[in-house]
Amino acid sequence: MMHEQTTLTPAIETKMTARDVKVFYGEKQAIKGVSIDVDMDNVTAFIGPSGCGKSTFLRTLNRMNDTVASARVEGAITLDGEDIYASGMDVVQLRARVGMVFQKPNPFPKSIYENIAYGPRIHGLAHGKADLDVIVEKSLRRAGLWDEVKERLHDSGTALSGGQQQRLCIGRAIAVEPEVILMDEPCSALDPIATAKIEELIHELRGRYAIVIVTHNMQQAARVSQRTAFFHLGELVEYGVTSDIFTNPRQERTKDYITGRYG
């Protein structure tokens, strides 16, 4: 594969690995043999034109594609060396360890408090109200939302602004103590200020969680990530240090895409 030529600074702690991953939707092959390592200490951005497979690939990392009946995944994906597609893998538990934030903020139609408390409660992470209170505050603080909502924790989560809702969703993901957070275009429905807050949040969360973000906004990839992977037509064309990808990409296809020459 081309991307293996790219020099990466050694990851301090590899969290997830994918080896020759192929995804099929029925007859159609959406991912054509992708191998990549995601590490703990760097934010990884997936970029590429619509339909390139970046979101599909992201979804293989916590088996979200299982919910698509026609989807079939080949290859190996591991979390801490453990095969996440192994038959004994508890998918619910996996998705708690590998959390996800979506394009459109999707808080539960419940209170702010309940949005955060729901996950820890069903995963048995809290014993009693006092425990939950601590988790809710800690999660909202990490999500950078606490100061804005601490006086109205029992208001509906859907009453928040779009940016606040998205931070609530990040807080909800954090509440179950994940190891990896996958973000699928988390800012595409947000204004620039709310986007900047999410980006700052990603920066703060870096190192505590392995973070993978899919984004259409190349400037965003440049701003928030330390590693960038460029996908095209289901292939991983190039994976490297973000500053290298944006100043001196090795592959012609990467260059054409990031310089705005993509047909």
Add this chain to the structure above:
Amino acid sequence: MAEHTIKAFDEEIDKLRGLIAEMGGRAEAAIENAMLALQRQDKSLAAEVVANDKRIDAIEAEVEKLVIQVIALRAPMANDLRDVIAALKIVSVVERIGDYAKNIAKRVPLVATNQRTLEPVSLLPSMGQVAAEMVHDALNAFAARDADLALAVIERDTVVDDFYNSVFRSLVTYMVENPKTISECAHLLFVAKNIERIGDHATNVAEMVYYAATGQTAPERERGGSQQPQES
């Protein structure tokens, strides 16, 4: 290279390249005319070189403005980014090259008072020619994104340095033998130094072009001799 999806971006890049090509052409002409004026002791040609330098300065300002606009509005990436940053740096260097040519032209009336042709002057036109060609090639390399041509320019700098050492020695020798010519010879030393600096600047431009074209810094060049002339 493929066009940008946004056509206006290509137009701005083309405009930038056009301005730099014009600037390079003017700097090259300034060097050649300054040397010609010196050779022929042509004060009006020298005055023209001085006057024309204003246009070089104006282009520098225009390019700076355009580069800032392109960065702000187009957020150039990868080779585009390297190109516009190179453009910004190149114009400030070419502006200096223009200043050196102007400085040579300004010395023409000061050496033209002497009707005798100074012997060391014979080397200067060839030296000037090499420097002007380096400027020409460095900017052609930018226009064509030609890393090999840029490397060739970088290698040629030693030719100018060697010329400078020869001119320096012969001028010093000449001054020792003809103390009455010291004033003129001192000016000619500055002329030689100016050309030597032009060679260095053309080399810098070539290094920027190499980086813009390849994303790699130019390989370290071999420094044959010292840039400073040896005491003779």
